[in-house]
Structure formats: C-alpha cells, structure tokens
Amino acid sequence: MARDRNPADLVGADPGPPFEITFDGSAVTALPGQSVAAALWGAGILAWRTTRNGGRPRGAFCGIGQCYDCLATVNGEPNRRACLVPARPGDTVTTQEGHGHAGLAV
Amino acid sequence: MPGSPSEPHEPSEPYEPSEPYESAAPYEPSEPYDLAVIGAGPAGLAGAVTACELGLSVAVLDAAPQTGGQYFRHPAPGLGAARPQALHHDWSEFTALRGRFEASGVTHLPHHHVWTVRPPDGDGIWTVHALTGPDAHGGTPARVRARTILLATGAYERQLPFPGWTLPGVIGAGGAQAMLKSGLVLPGRRIVVAGSGPLLLAVASSLAAAGARVPAVVEASGYLGYARRPYALAAGPHKLLEAAVHGSALLRHRTPLRTRSAVTEAHGTDRVEAVTVSRLDRAWRPVPGTGRRIACDALAVGHGLVPQTELATGLGCATRRTPDGTHALALDALQESSVPGLWAAGETGGTGGWDLARTEGELAGIAVAARLRGLPALTRSRRARALARRRDRLRAFADVMAAAHAPGPGWTAWLPDDTDVCRCEEVTAGSIRGAAGALGARDARTVKLLTRAGMGWCQGRMCGAAVACLAAEGGRGGGRGDGAGGGAEGGTAQGTVPPSAERRPLAVPVPLGALADLPEESGRPGPPTDGPTADG
Numbered sequence A: 001m002a003r004d005r006n007p008a009d010l011v012g013a014d015p016g017p018p019f020e021i022t023f024d025g026s027a028v029t030a031l032p033g034q035s036v037a038a039a040l041w042g043a044g045i046l047a048w049r050t051t052r053n054g055g056r057p058r059g060a061f062c063g064i065g066q067c068y069d070c071l072a073t074v075n076g077e078p079n080r081r082a083c084l085v086p087a088r089p090g091d092t093v094t095t096q097e098g099h100g101h102a103g104l105a106v
Numbered sequence B: 001m002p003g004s005p006s007e008p009h010e011p012s013e014p015y016e017p018s019e020p021y022e023s024a025a026p027y028e029p030s031e032p033y034d035l036a037v038i039g040a041g042p043a044g045l046a047g048a049v050t051a052c053e054l055g056l057s058v059a060v061l062d063a064a065p066q067t068g069g070q071y072f073r074h075p076a077p078g079l080g081a082a083r084p085q086a087l088h089h090d091w092s093e094f095t096a097l098r099g100r101f102e103a104s105g106v107t108h109l110p111h112h113h114v115w116t117v118r119p120p121d122g123d124g125i126w127t128v129h130a131l132t133g134p135d136a137h138g139g140t141p142a143r144v145r146a147r148t149i150l151l152a153t154g155a156y157e158r159q160l161p162f163p164g165w166t167l168p169g170v171i172g173a174g175g176a177q178a179m180l181k182s183g184l185v186l187p188g189r190r191i192v193v194a195g196s197g198p199l200l201l202a203v204a205s206s207l208a209a210a211g212a213r214v215p216a217v218v219e220a221s222g223y224l225g226y227a228r229r230p231y232a233l234a235a236g237p238h239k240l241l242e243a244a245v246h247g248s249a250l251l252r253h254r255t256p257l258r259t260r261s262a263v264t265e266a267h268g269t270d271r272v273e274a275v276t277v278s279r280l281d282r283a284w285r286p287v288p289g290t291g292r293r294i295a296c297d298a299l300a301v302g303h304g305l306v307p308q309t310e311l312a313t314g315l316g317c318a319t320r321r322t323p324d325g326t327h328a329l330a331l332d333a334l335q336e337s338s339v340p341g342l343w344a345a346g347e348t349g350g351t352g353g354w355d356l357a358r359t360e361g362e363l364a365g366i367a368v369a370a371r372l373r374g375l376p377a378l379t380r381s382r383r384a385r386a387l388a389r390r391r392d393r394l395r396a397f398a399d400v401m402a403a404a405h406a407p408g409p410g411w412t413a414w415l416p417d418d419t420d421v422c423r424c425e426e427v428t429a430g431s432i433r434g435a436a437g438a439l440g441a442r443d444a445r446t447v448k449l450l451t452r453a454g455m456g457w458c459q460g461r462m463c464g465a466a467v468a469c470l471a472a473e474g475g476r477g478g479g480r481g482d483g484a485g486g487g488a489e490g491g492t493a494q495g496t497v498p499p500s501a502e503r504r505p506l507a508v509p510v511p512l513g514a515l516a517d518l519p520e521e522s523g524r525p526g527p528p529t530d531g532p533t534a535d536g
Helices: A036-042 B042-053 B091-104 B173-183 B199-209 B230-234 B237-252 B354-373 B376-380 B382-404 B409-414 B429-437 B444-451 B464-472 B512-516
Strands: A019-023 A026-030 A071-074 A077-081 A092-094 B033-038 B058-061 B107-109 B112-118 B126-132 B141-151 B155-157 B170-172 B191-196 B217-219 B257-259 B261-267 B274-279 B292-295 B298-303 B305-307 B319-321 B327-329 B342-344 B420-422
Touching: A019 A036, A026 A036, A036 B173, B033 B042, B033 B126, B033 B354, B042 B058, B042 B091, B042 B141, B042 B354, B058 B141, B112 B141, B141 B354, B155 B173, B170 B173, B173 B191, B173 B199, B173 B298, B191 B199, B191 B261, B191 B274, B199 B217, B199 B237, B199 B298, B217 B261, B261 B298, B261 B409, B305 B327, B342 B354, B354 B376, B354 B382, B376 B382, B409 B464, B420 B429, B420 B464, B429 B444, B429 B464, B444 B464
Parallel strands: A019 A092, B033 B058, B033 B141, B058 B107, B141 B342, B170 B298, B191 B217, B191 B298, B217 B257
Antiparallel strands: A019 A026, A071 A077, A071 A092, B112 B126, B126 B141, B155 B305, B261 B274, B274 B292, B319 B327
16 A cells, blocks of 8 residues: 555645745645644644643644644734634744733733 | 624624634524524534424524534635545535535524523523634624524543643544544654544544554454444444444554553653553553553544533533443433423434434424424424434444443553643643542542642543543542552442533633623623523
8 A cells, every 4th residue: 555645635635726824933835725733734743832831842632623732823813723723825823832811811 | 682683792892803704694584593503513414404494494503614513524625625525434425414404595604613502581582602713713702592402512532641642743533533634634644543432443544544654543442342232233234334444444554453452651752752552451451561662653542522512511401421421411302401492413412423413413403393383293203203213223322332432440540640631731640639639529620629620721621531530539549550549449330431520601712801792681791601590
C-alpha cells in the first residue's frame, strides 16, 4: 500500500487557490474551507497555546469545539477556538500565552 | 415581548463581530416556530424534516456551518472534495436526508451556539438563546422562540487521563477524525489509536485510508462482551457489517488490534514521540511488566462518548445511567423527556450511532406533530410503530456495545499523582485524591470547589469522568501502578465509571455583556436557570 496517499487525494479534493496566513511571524499555507487549526496541522504545527500555570504547549485536542485547548490569538484577539475559526487570507495567528483574559473584559 | 419573537439582540459596544461571517438567517417567521431543533446531525435533520413534512414550522440551530453533525462532518465547499464518501459509511443516505431537508422549507440557522433553553413562561413558548459566529466569539446574541423543542445535541468524547495525555500530538480519537473529515489534515504520519469503543476501528481505518501509518489500535476491552448477548447482536446486522468493513480495512493496512490493553503513558517533551502500551486485567488495571513502547508522532485516544445533555438537565429533565456509566436523558416511548414539550433524539438519549439517531429523530418529529396538531393517531400509525420497533432494536444493540466497552474500575491505577487530570486548570490527580481523601469530597462538584478541577473553559467535559472516578475512590489509590485502592471496591458497582456532574447552567461560555443585553422577559431578568421546572 503506497505511503504517499494523503487526505486530499482520498476525497478527490480540488480546492480553491491556497493562501497564506502567518503563525508567530512565519508563513503558513492554508486552503479555503480549512479551520485555523487545520491549516496549522497541515504545516506540521501542533501547539499554539501555552498554559498559564505550567507554561506547557497545547493545541487541538477534541477537534470539535468542546475542550477549548486550541485557543489561539487570531488577528490580535485571544481565546479564539482554532478548530472552529475558518482561516482567512492574511490572518495573523500567534501563540496564546497565559490566561487570555484580555478578551473577557466587559 | 409579543409580536417580536426571535429577534436578534442589539449587540453592545464591546461585542461587535470582529470579522465578517455569514450572518444568521433572517429571523422569520415573526410568529414563534412550532418546533426548534437544536443540532443538525442525523437526529436533528430527520426530526426537522419529518415535522416539517407533517405541516409544522421548524427552525434548526446548529453550531457548525454545515449540516451533518459530527458523524457526517465533511469538508467545506472551498476544499472541493469530489468524493467525500471516501471518509464515510452511508454517505448517500445522508445526502438523501440532506436533500429532503434543503427542500423542506425548514429554517436552518448555522453558526448558532445554543447556551440555554428557557421553558415556557405561561405563554406556552420556549426560548432558545444562542451566540452566533463560527466560534461564538463576538457574534450577535440571538434567540429563537418555539412551541416545542427537540434536543439533538449529540455527544462528545470521554477521556481517561494518563501520563503525557496533555502533550501536543495526543488528540481525541473523534477529534482526529473530525479534523480529517472537515479539514483534510492529519496530526502526524504514524498515529497510534487507543481507548475503547467501536469508534476506534472507524478512526483507525479512516486515518490509514488517508495515508497515515497506524502501528496499533489499542482497545481496553475485549470483544467477548458482544458474544454474551447473541440475541441483541443478531438484531444489529448493519453494525456488524460496519465492523467487518473496518476490520478488513485494518487488515489491508496491516494494523494490529490489541485488546485488553491501554496506552498507559505518552512520551515526549514538546510533542508525543512514543507511547507505552500495557496489558490490562479484567478490571482495566495495568499488568505490571507488560509495558511495551511504540514509536509514533501522534496518538488518537478516546473512551466512548458522553451524551451532551446540559441544556436538558438545566431544565430539570430526568436522566438515566447508561450501561457504560454515562448519563443520558430518560425518554418515553415517543422520545419525549420528563419535561413536557421537550423531546430528544440521537446520542442525547444514549450513544447508539447514526442509524438509531435518525430513527429517533423521525419518531420525535411525528410525536411533536401529533401533539401540536392534535392528531394522536399519528403516533399509532404503521410508520410510527415501525420506527419504534427499529429504535428498540438498535437501542438494545447499542446497550450491548456500551456494556462491552464500559471502563473498568481499575483504570485509575495507571494514573500517577503528578499527572494533570483537569487540562484547563492544570489540576493533578494527586490534588484531586487529596480533596477526596483528607478533605472528604465524594463527588465531582465538591472536588471542583476544592481544587478547581472542572472549573475551566471546558467546564469539566474533558476531566469530568476521571474526576468522578477519583472522588468515588475517596482518595485511595496512589496510582503508582500497584493498584492499591484501585480495585473493584474503589470504583462503583458494576465496574463502571460514575457519572460526572453534567450541570452547566450555560452550555457555552457567554460574555457578561451578552447576558446584560438580554431583554427582560415578562418582568424576569435574563437567564440562567430560574425557570419553574429547574430543580437546581
């Protein structure tokens, strides 16, 4: 069984034109319809948050918006669930550090 | 507020949407809907279509942009997938259901994250409150009013922690499948699949078909549990066929299935590099000296599914214990909960797969129409009786599967004191054992108050099952692999995981500003649950 198979070939994907987002300043290629988390996984990036006590790296865990482990700072806004937020051309994604409470101010 | 149902609230200043997204459908009709369905998976779609075809006005609210729920999650149109069925069983049956749904005139409200449902306030009208947007962040609050409610909120994955489970690259088994189905991505190239339940076989065969190498599928149960209930097995031929398909796919990809085994540790510093797989005894206690290391760059893990019931439990709906130790809604023969006017279908009433979900959804749709249109004969029709029989048959099979994969009480023996159990608040097993021992906590809620376990963003969805087990053990068990205190007497009866507290007044995090924006209803300030039927 060939090992060069990939998910896009499996479903016969013919995506729209790829575009770029950045993660901590580096360019990442995303496909239209992918979430921020999917785009990062596609680039081999699995962690985009550090915990507020241990400073440990985290990324997508439940993949369906339930665990909130994949919180990222997207275009300056913290606490975005990367597994739900669609990637858009030019998005700036940065590692979310600490409590991310900036977005909770009322 | 007569005459103005389901209007969007005026967004307050700090909660302007930060980016444009497809805004919610117009809130029509101006009269309340006959039925509001929460969840656009197979159960919700079937219920909505059925009710609509029987003459009801129906709205479906769902967090996702597309219908299908988790099971039929599929790539966004932009990915141009010509063969989405390559990642799905029964895809053509889903597209047929979706076609009926789209032609039916049901109002579809995607990107609606429902955070509470309020019971009728003397006027017979329920109110469903939602936050809008892809991740409910900065979206406009919305509310939808309806005469009846169908909850089809599905399930999420149960996790039993082990050392290293917070490492990047360790992901939910269902999560790996969800990311693959929707985003066409894999977390790694060499992925161990572990945990318990029939989902693991499906995940492993999807990952392998998509090009990952799956060095092992690690299942904590045996499959002997099925053999003890031949009658129910014979009733579930479709499921068996599905298992056979997955089994042959695994054979083709040369993936070994290790039963009565578990991943007892994930290794790595900034991401997973290997896992230790250990044999388990019948109580799921690791057998000393059996650990074997398997190199991998990702681990997909999960221990069955937990029905998503908090919208209903907040309303005081009765629940039942499932054979694998979760709590599901207690429903009558026509899918109605203990709170009149609120029906449920699919995993909300107990995990059972998509075929059961659509069957229950259709039956609920008929029952709602019968109630609202004053036509009780609808529920005695040949169609309704056939659906009920099918539901009973599939439910019986689901119960056999749940029992076969129920976690054993000994699993906490693989959980050392220094492992984080609550991922959000970084609370260790040792802290929880301390609260359960010296401080006397015996349930997840008390542990939460003492340790913050379950108090974070996910509100205990990820750690709830584990916290409940540790609390029930009363702090015994050092979790050093010696099994001390982790024996059958330390768990609960029948060797199953005790339920976690599924009480979440707000089903999703809600900005205080959104609460403050709620219009007063009949003189009452906004939520949470102070409704007459709430018992807590």
